Amino acid sequence: MNQSGYITDKLSKLGYRLTPQRMMILSVIENSDNHISAEEIHTQIVAKYPNVNISTVYRTLELLKRLSLVTEINLGGGQVRYHPANKGHHHHLICQECGTIIDLDESALAPLKDTLLREYKFIADLRHLAIFGRCVNCQR
């Protein structure tokens, strides 16, 4: 879970090839604290290995997505972002005015989850909820 372990193992066991490019991509994703975009992954890798192509990043992300090893989220801003599926839950408050992203504690959503289960018998998957609105600074 810390190093390029979990996802790498999974890929290997499923018979996918462990190329250097893939391992670098996995390493960047797994060591990233926030959701990260394909471009950001690529930039980090290119700093050390300039000839890794961004299409390889996209292809690897698509593979990981298909295997449910990463989660995809759209936080606005024209880019899709990725996150290891086995890492902790991330909730975000996104300011529609200035783009600030505020991390939201999971406890804030617990009551909602309970309500949905109780009143709608619906098991909500609240792992990557993005709530849009307006932050303190952007309220006139």
Added chain:
Amino acid sequence: MNQSGYITDKLSKLGYRLTPQRMMILSVIENSDNHISAEEIHTQIVAKYPNVNISTVYRTLELLKRLSLVTEINLGGGQVRYHPANKGHHHHLICQECGTIIDLDESALAPLKDTLLREYKFIADLRHLAIFGRCVNCQR
């Protein structure tokens, strides 16, 4: 062309020009039941008036967005979608298994909204929330 919509009035009062293109765009948006994309708006208009350009649609949508007259939502699929901000609130519980969409009463979200305001000073825009999960029938 009939121009007695809420958004039209608002634009007019704010001093923006009511061009035929704008009115057609507004008409399509206001008469749409679902969230609609820029391309869909354009397609509908072009059927009658072939020389309306899609960049005009985008520019109008940006204006309406800036004035909080339409809400933007990303439902995946590479396109951003739009919806009149003053139309009824849309909350949905979407089952990831069978695709069932359950309408969610607004009251279920009120406590969350309060919490966000109180603890994060964040004014949440919960008009078009989509919560993914698993419905009654798909729980085993």
Added chain:
DNA sequence: TTTACTGCAAATCTTTTGCATCAAC
């Protein structure tokens, strides 16, 4: 008359794809 708005074309930006080559297994 004034200048905000439009159409057009070209530019951007993100993501995907075809294809020949290469390397993990």
Added chain:
DNA sequence: GTTGATGCAAAAGATTTGCAGTAAA
């Protein structure tokens, strides 16, 4: 040796922008 993975370049799809002409107020 197979064949899946990569690099490259080009394509695709959505959205934005520069500019000159047009029309709403």
